[in-house]
Amino acid sequence: MSLKTSKKTIFRKNTPMKRIVEYVAEADYKSYREFLKEDFKGRCGYCDSFYGIVKKDYHIDHFVPRRLIKKFITHKHLENDYTNLVYSCPSCNISKSGKWISENPDIDLVDEEGFINPCSDNYTSLFYRDQTGAIxxxxxxxxxxxxxKELNLSLERHKVTWNIEQLVNLIENIEESPNPTLKETLSNSLLENLRTHFELVLKDDE
Structure with missing residues (x-):
């Protein structure tokens, strides 16, 4: 059961705001993991899935991919440059991998196709969620x-993660309602999603 809405829903509420980090040539990009988690508020920059729902180690994506950085000595700094790093769920990072529309790290769009940095408001405006929460x-x-297409944003997991987060928020914030079965209905829907997509096993299921 999906948490259906009556109309289109905005893709994400906030555009990630990254802090300014001075470039240090000797730095390891992996050392910025906690900074990224805080700046992206625990959300994947590409699909907006919340870390607290997915509960898997999030990856650090290089917006300009590493395979391309290695080809250009002039762009070597992007390996550890905080401005080129994106907090990413495993699904989106694996889907994006080394993809880039050109073989030039400075050309990210060709004939309107390519990637837009997810820290841009323009990225937010590219997508919406339908009545089931699908991107x-x-x-x-x-x-x-x-x-x-390239990030596989149509995958069921992106919709399910969004639905679970909405259900959790509703259950946590629900007040007394004239409908006494509302909380039970929401809880059952949440459990249905967890059982189906996260292999949750409860005593009642055994």
Whole structure:
């Protein structure tokens, strides 16, 4: 059961705001993991899935991929440059991998296809969520369609994660209701999602 809404829903509420980190050539990009987690508020920069729901180690994605950085000595700094790092769920990082629309690290769009940095408001405007919580590309937008396809944003896990988060928030914030079965209905829906997609096993299931 999905948590259906009556209309289109915004893709994400906030655009990630990254702190300014002085570039240090000797730094290891992995050392910035906690900074990224805080700046992205525990959310994947690409699909907006919340770390607290997914409960897997999030990855650090290089927006300009490492395979391309290694080809250009002029861009070697991007390996450890905080501005090039994105907090990413495993699914999105694996899907993006070394993909880039060109073989030039400075050219991220070709004929409106390519990647847009998720720390941009423009990225937010490329997508919306439908009545079931699924991520959809804005119609007739080549950039949105490209990113949606290359990052596999149509995967069920992105919708399910969003639904679980909404259900948890509703259950936690629900007040007394004239409908005494409302909380029970929401709780059952939450458990259904957890059982189906996270292999949760309870005593009642055995």
């Amino acid at each position: 959809k590309a804005v119609e007739n937008n080549k950039t949105a369609t490209y990113i949606h």
